[in-house]
Amino acid sequence: MDETGARRLIVSLAGSLFARGFSAGSSGNISVRLDDGYLITPTNSCLGRLDADALSRLDAEFRHVAGAAPSKEVFMHRAFYRARPACGAVVHLHSTMATAVSCLPDMDAANPIPALTPYFVMRIGGRLPVLPYWRPGDPAIEPAILEAARDARAVLLANHGPVVSGASLTDAVYAAEELEEAARLFMVLRGMAPRSLTPTQVTELLPRG
Numbered sequence: 083m084d085e086t087g088a089r090r091l092i093v094s095l096a097g098s099l100f101a102r103g104f105s106a107g108s109s110g111n112i113s114v115r116l117d118d119g120y121l122i123t124p125t126n127s128c129l130g131r132l133d134a135d136a137l138s139r140l141d142a143e144f145r146h147v148a149g150a151a152p153s154k155e156v157f158m159h160r161a162f163y164r165a166r167p168a169c170g171a172v173v174h175l176h177s178t179m180a181t182a183v184s185c186l187p188d189m190d191a192a193n194p195i196p197a198l199t200p201y202f203v204m205r206i207g208g209r210l211p212v213l214p215y216w217r218p219g220d221p222a223i224e225p226a227i228l229e230a231a232r233d234a235r236a237v238l239l240a241n242h243g244p245v246v247s248g249a250s251l252t253d254a255v256y257a258a259e260e261l262e263e264a265a266r267l268f269m270v271l272r273g274m275a276p277r278s279l280t281p282t283q284v285t286e287l288l289p290r291g
């Protein structure tokens with residue numbers, strides 16, 4: 083996809099996420115890898131009202147070269163691109179149910195959401211490490227995400243929200259949506275001892291890479 087197409091797709095999918103309640107106010111940020119750099123949503127921008135021409139343009143070293151100033155959470159995106167060479171896009175949301183799970187004191191920090199449905203496993207890949215809380219904008223989060231992202235397509239930031247990667251922007255958005263829905267199911271079923279997929283059922287669903 084060329085840069086013009088990527089800009090249009092960011093605006094379109096971000097608007098869809100906002101309209102359906104996946105992000106509120108100016109929360110959430112989205113980036114896409116280009117041949118010679120990156121596009122990322124600007125700092126303090128609302129995903130529902132993005133301007134394709136004002137998106138932040140970064141060079142291959144993540145230096146701001148055009149457009150509005152980039153999201154202050156740009157280093158979370160950089161960590162995924164550096165850890166995962168095939169990563170084409172990153173979506174970070176404060177979506178309600180995934181963030182609710184990130185606040186639970188008794189969760190399994192290696193796998194906070196059980197494999198209740200196939201699509202969660204297929205989109206997220208069976209691993210969702212939970213990283214400790216950091217103040218938003220604290221660059222100390224970058225090495226921790228980079229380490230975790232080497233073998234995870236998505237991470238959950240404690241008391242903050244999910245960061246999800248994908249081979250393309252569409253893939254990353256679908257995975258972020260699937261993560262939110264899996265978190266919703268998990269919260270709805272808490273205390274009901276639901277049946278999860280078996281390890282064999284999970285293994286046969288896992289995507290390659």
Ligand SMILES: [Zn+2]
Nearest residue numbers: 110155218243
């Ligand atoms: Zn955030």
